[in-house]
Amino acid sequence: MPELPEMEHYRSQLSPLLCGQKITGVTVNRAASINEPIDEFTAALVNRIVLFVERRGKNLLFHLDDGHRLLLHLMLGGWLAYGEEGPKKDSHFQVILTFGDGLSLYFGGLRLGYLHRITAKAAIEQLKELGPDPYDARLTLEAFQKRLGQKKGKLKTTLTDQRFLAGIGNCYSDEICFHAKLHPAIAANTLDATATERLYHSIRHVLTEAKEAGGYMEHPLTAEDTLTGGYNNLCKVYDRMDEACYECGTPIKFETLTGRKMFFCPQCQKDS
Template sequence: MPEWPEMDTYRRLLSPLLNGRVILRAVVNREKTINEAPEAFAEALEGKRILYVERRGKHLLFHLDDGYRLLLHLMLGGYLHYGEHAPKEDEHYQVILTFDDGNRLFFGGLRLGFLHRLSAKAALEQLKELGPDPFDARLTAAAFKDRLSKRRGKLKSALTDQKFLSGIGNCYGDEICFDAEIRPDAAIPELTEETKDRLFASMRSVLTEAAANGGYMDRPLTPTDTFTGGHDDKVKIYDREGEACPRCGGTIRLETLSGRKMFYCPDCQRNA
């Protein structure tokens, strides 16, 4: 599932392509992907201009010039493609937007995800439960530690809870814990202040590095896109069961925590 780095990569790449563009046509191939009748959805979008693209956690918001928003959540398997044509037949994509320059934005893999047209107020209401962005200026190290101190349970469950922090999921939850040398299943009440400081620093550095490399999701946005997915071979521990730990040489282990995969090194990641 795309997380903070992947969705911010989309935001950065799409902004110069879409800002100021007018939607000429919307095609809906799967009604469950949207939140109104396909005819009404298409009619409402025709002639609307995209002002800018915003990211909130794992969501993208396309701000339209009529005050409405297109709220996108890719969920598991979702992806985007932009250009005159797509790698697959048009019918494969759940929604297709055509713009005034002849290019199109293809929304694929949205079996679990969605693209909803919402008023500004409704969009805010739908996102109001999201926790702070990992890079919110108000989320200082002290604020992070204060929020964490109010939690119980296991560390990864908190890091991937979108009400605690918005944008971190399975992959980067494990990567952050590895960078901070703490097990993902460490009990939060047992974490030392030093560990919490390391976690905050690791959160910022891991996400920054991943975003700088284009995230791990290897699905090019455009036919000439060589940036997206550049972090895939730089992930240190996630989805690397049985491989050697890049830090200590131990064997990376896969376990399950609250129904989620958990990758860690038992030799160099601690419990507190």
């Protein structure tokens, strides 16, 4: 599932491509991916202008000139492409938005994900349960320590709880725990001040490294996009079961925790 680095990478690429652009055409190949009848959705979007693109956690919000938003959540398997044509036949994309420059934004893999047209008020309501963004200036170390101390679950499930922090999922929770040298199954509220501070800085370090490397997804947005997926080769533990730890050589271990994949080094992460 795309996480904060992937969605921020999409946002940073889409902003200069779409801002100020008029939507001139809408194709919907799967009615369940949107929240209105196809003809109403299409009529409401044609001739609308994209003002800017915002990320909130794992969501993208396309702000339109009539005050509405397009709320995108890619969920598991969703991805985007932009250009004269998609890398697959048009029928393989659930939604396609065409713009005044003749190029289109293709929404693929929206079997669980969605693109909903909603009001600004509805967007606020729908996203109100999300926790702070890891980059929020108000999320100081002190504020983070307070939030973490109130959690009773395991560290990995805490990090992936979107009400705790918005944007972290399976991949980056494991990478963060490895960078902080903390076992992902340790009880979150048992970390001492030193470990909590280490975790706080690891969150921003890993997410920043992943953003700058283009995230771990392998679907480039455009034909010129050579950055997307660059973090795949930088993962230290995620999806590396039985491979040697880069730091100590111990085989990376795989387990499940409350139904989630969990990769860690049993030698470097002994805190459970």
